Amino acid sequence: MSDLFFLPDLRAAAGSLPWHALLLLGAALAGEAVNRWLRLPRMLGWIAVGAALGPHALGALDEAGLAQMAPILDVAVGVVLFELGQRVDLSWLRRNPWLLGTSLLESAAAFAAMFGVLVALEAPPLIAAVAAAIGISTAPTVVLTLARDLRAQGQVTERVLLLTALNCAYAFIAVSVLLSWAAREHALDWHAAVLHPLYLVFGSLLAAALFAAVTLLLLRLLGRRHDAQFLCVLALVAAAVWAADTLRLSTALTLLAYGVGTRVLDRQRLFVALSFGRVGAILLILLFALTAARLDWTLLAAGAVAGGVLVAARMAGKALGVFAFAPVSGLPLRKASLLALALTPMSGIAIVILHDMAKLYPQLGPSLAAIVVSAIAIMELLGPLLGHFALVRAGEAAADGE
Amino acid sequence: MTVERLDFSKSAPLTMGVELELQLVNSRDCDLTRSASDLLSQVAKVPHPGEIKPEITESMIEVSTGIHTRHGPLLAELRQIRDALLEVAARLNVGVAGGGAHPFQHWSDRRIMDAPRMRHLSQLYGYLAKQFTVFGQHVHIGCADGDDALYLMHAMSRYIPQFIALSAASPYYQGVDTAFDSSRLNAVFAFPLSGRAPFVQTWDEFNVFFDKMRGAGIVASMKDFYWDIRPKPEFGTIEIRVCDTPLTVERAAALAGYAQALARWILVERPHRISEDAYLAYTYNRFQACRFGLDGEFIDPVAGTRRSLAEEVTMTLGALAVHARELESEPALRHIEAAVHGGNDARWMREHYERSGSLTDLVWRQVERLRAEK
Numbered sequence: 219m220s221d222l223f224f225l226p227d228l229r230a231a232a233g234s235l236p237w238h239a240l241l242l243l244g245a246a247l248a249g250e251a252v253n254r255w256l257r258l259p260r261m262l263g264w265i266a267v268g269a270a271l272g273p274h275a276l277g278a279l280d281e282a283g284l285a286q287m288a289p290i291l292d293v294a295v296g297v298v299l300f301e302l303g304q305r306v307d308l309s310w311l312r313r314n315p316w317l318l319g320t321s322l323l324e325s326a327a328a329f330a331a332m333f334g335v336l337v338a339l340e341a342p343p344l345i346a347a348v349a350a351a352i353g354i355s356t357a358p359t360v361v362l363t364l365a366r367d368l369r370a371q372g373q374v375t376e377r378v379l380l381l382t383a384l385n386c387a388y389a390f391i392a393v394s395v396l397l398s399w400a401a402r403e404h405a406l407d408w409h410a411a412v413l414h415p416l417y418l419v420f421g422s423l424l425a426a427a428l429f430a431a432v433t434l435l436l437l438r439l440l441g442r443r444h445d446a447q448f449l450c451v452l453a454l455v456a457a458a459v460w461a462a463d464t465l466r467l468s469t470a471l472t473l474l475a476y477g478v479g480t481r482v483l484d485r486q487r488l489f490v491a492l493s494f495g496r497v498g499a500i501l502l503i504l505l506f507a508l509t510a511a512r513l514d515w516t517l518l519a520a521g522a523v524a525g526g527v528l529v530a531a532r533m534a535g536k537a538l539g540v541f542a543f544a545p546v547s548g549l550p551l552r553k554a555s556l557l558a559l560a561l562t563p564m565s566g567i568a569i570v571i572l573h574d575m576a577k578l579y580p581q582l583g584p585s586l587a588a589i590v591v592s593a594i595a596i597m598e599l600l601g602p603l604l605g606h607f608a609l610v611r612a613g614e615a616a617a618d619g620e
Numbered sequence: 621m622t623v624e625r626l627d628f629s630k631s632a633p634l635t636m637g638v639e640l641e642l643q644l645v646n647s648r649d650c651d652l653t654r655s656a657s658d659l660l661s662q663v664a665k666v667p668h669p670g671e672i673k674p675e676i677t678e679s680m681i682e683v684s685t686g687i688h689t690r691h692g693p694l695l696a697e698l699r700q701i702r703d704a705l706l707e708v709a710a711r712l713n714v715g716v717a718g719g720g721a722h723p724f725q726h727w728s729d730r731r732i733m734d735a736p737r738m739r740h741l742s743q744l745y746g747y748l749a750k751q752f753t754v755f756g757q758h759v760h761i762g763c764a765d766g767d768d769a770l771y772l773m774h775a776m777s778r779y780i781p782q783f784i785a786l787s788a789a790s791p792y793y794q795g796v797d798t799a800f801d802s803s804r805l806n807a808v809f810a811f812p813l814s815g816r817a818p819f820v821q822t823w824d825e826f827n828v829f830f831d832k833m834r835g836a837g838i839v840a841s842m843k844d845f846y847w848d849i850r851p852k853p854e855f856g857t858i859e860i861r862v863c864d865t866p867l868t869v870e871r872a873a874a875l876a877g878y879a880q881a882l883a884r885w886i887l888v889e890r891p892h893r894i895s896e897d898a899y900l901a902y903t904y905n906r907f908q909a910c911r912f913g914l915d916g917e918f919i920d921p922v923a924g925t926r927r928s929l930a931e932e933v934t935m936t937l938g939a940l941a942v943h944a945r946e947l948e949s950e951p952a953l954r955h956i957e958a959a960v961h962g963g964n965d966a967r968w969m970r971e972h973y974e975r976s977g978s979l980t981d982l983v984w985r986q987v988e989r990l991r992a993e994k
Contacts, residue, residue: 310713371654487981548711
């Protein structure tokens with residue numbers, strides 16, 4: 219044996235396989251397979267591999283491994299929200315106020331429908347409200363990735379991005395307000411109940427404005443060199459995620475507003491062509507896979523019925539909002555029905571919110587999670603499919619599935 | 621095979637109409653965006669004169685006026701159509717801009733409109749069809765009969781470089797400064813049946829030519845000729861096709877008014893003896909106009925003169941004064957005169973880009989310029 223000392227010790231090596239690299243490899247391959255043979259969105263492959271390797275299935279990635287990746291995930295979520303914020307044109311709301319109406323109604327109706335279902339299922343009202351508030355948001359990762367991969371352009375695409383940005387903002391504000399109520403119930407004084415949401419909302423907006431101003435200042439100094447711009451913004455997004463976390467602000471709202479801010483303040487349009495390119499794509503794959511890994515799919519069996527009803531109620535609420543104002547906002551009914559479908563994806567953000575909440579108020583966690591997680595699990599698979607279907611059928615994809 | 625004669629419909633002489641191809645851009649990075657269908661589904665609900673129609677790609681929309689005898693009402697109609705289109709576009713968050721070509725779009729991203737003729741063109745011409753995402757203005761001038769139309773067409777060909785230089789608004793293409801004032805026409809010249817019409821002077825002779833071309837299987841209809849200026853027998857007009865879509869409807873109307881006054885001068889005074897020789901310098905002059913705009917050189921091989929296009933326009937304006945008074949188109953001519961001094965749209969675009977350094981910003985200014993009154 220000793221004369222073969224240079225050979226590796228395979229038994230020891232098996233314990234330290236680079237699972238993250240394998241995850242990335244598997245997700246990339248599965249994504250391509252799903253895209254090529256099934257002509258479906260790549261993200262379904264990423265999700266499947268993440269779920270398979272996660273602690274609730276094969277267990278190749280354990281909780282500790284996931285925790286290790288958490289900072290990268292936070293940056294990935296930050297990048298997505300920033301990019302969504304940047305794509306959104308808030309001045310459109312001024313030119314077409316019915317869109318604001320659509321946004322408020324679809325969010326309110328989705329909230330009411332989910333709240334009703336959850337209360338009927340005998341969930342405590344407060345927990346029902348928090349879960350319903352989480353459900354207001356459409357998954358920014360899904361709609362942004364779909365729009366980009368399909369190179370989709372048109373009214374359904376533009377509107378789903380705008381409505382998503384807005385409903386993510388509402389969802390966060392609503393969740394933060396409800397959490398303060400929860401805080402009061404759990405014997406914290408009323409100051410916290412009032413000041414906490416205010417601090418979250420205004421603190422996040424202020425931080426976003428500061429970051430946006432600094433970003434534009436730096437970009438102006440850098441001039442029009444795209445590589446430098448991209449690195450600079452990626453670093454600043456990571457810094458903003460860290461700042462929001464440290465100041466205990468809302469990461470979601472801060473990054474969304476940061477993206478909006480860079481667009482609003484960029485009067486010379488120096489900064490519009492920015493994209494996160496390949497690094498952004500890798501972050502997205504990890505985000506989808508690791509989010510799916512975190513989901514406890516075993517809850518799906520237990521909560522499937524309640525979750526399914528919840529999902530249906532949410533879709534009905536969103537459809538109501540979209541249809542009510544479709545004609546006056548200049549959207550034909552056919553496109554309105556596709557827009558309603560495109561709004562259904564629900565994933566990343568909901569889990570982030572759930573996680574944030576569990577950290578702050580551990581008392582709330584488990585009973586809420588059981589119902590919402592199964593709804594999320596259903597939407598995790600259904601959402602990308604429906605969104606993909608909607609954009610392709612609307613005739614807004616540059617090439618089917620490519 | 622039975623040969624159908626190409627009949628030239630009668631139309632009131634010196635009437636005019638304008639078609640404009642406009643760019644549809646998004647409000648984010650101002651790249652071309654596919655939204656013609658979305659816009660068309662909504663414009664029907666807004667009352668407006670003229671027509672708003674689809675074009676070969678989803679990123680383009682065409683507006684056309686009715687038939688006019690006067691510049692004033694033509695301009696008023698163009699403004700009304702523009703306002704209706706912009707009202708819908710604002711609600712759908714789509715930017716509408718003039719200009720002969722999009723400054724930085726990539727033609728491989730374009731998608732061809734889903735209609736049989738568009739599909740046919742796309743299959744026949746391959747990448748040319750997509751690269752042909754350029755935006756032009758067409759001016760129609762009514763003619764009493766086919767012989768008049770052919771005379772007017774040949775006489776008018778001397779002024780084609782003026783129209784190119786005055787309307788030029790495509791200095792940037794695929795993200796670079798092409799050094800041309802009108803890069804759009806270079807995309808047109810790639811087509812096999814572009815250029816000039818043959819020198820035939822009567823409608824009967826034209827029919828003989830057309831039959832030969834159709835008999836040989838080179839063309840199926842008049843639509844297959846991409847000439848700079850061509851007869852349009854269905855309308856009873858000649859159609860000037862070299863203009864880039866200007867950045868404003870005011871300039872578009874002024875160009876039409878200028879063409880109308882020119883046509884009146886040509887038909888009433890017959891100042892030129894038309895001949896094949898007049899075409900000797902045609903492609904040279906056209907290149908000069910595309911490349912250098914109003915600073916380009918113009919050679920008249922018959923008269924043996926050599927001047928800048930700016931000087932040529934100024935001299936022509938002098939000859940047209942009487943006719944403009946008759947046609948009540950002095951405002952149009954004053955606009956053209958101002959363009960000679962203030963520069964064409966290509967110059968405006970270059971000046972703007974020099975200040976801002978951003979083609980995205982340039983496109984946005986184009987959107988604002990189309991919207992602006994004045």
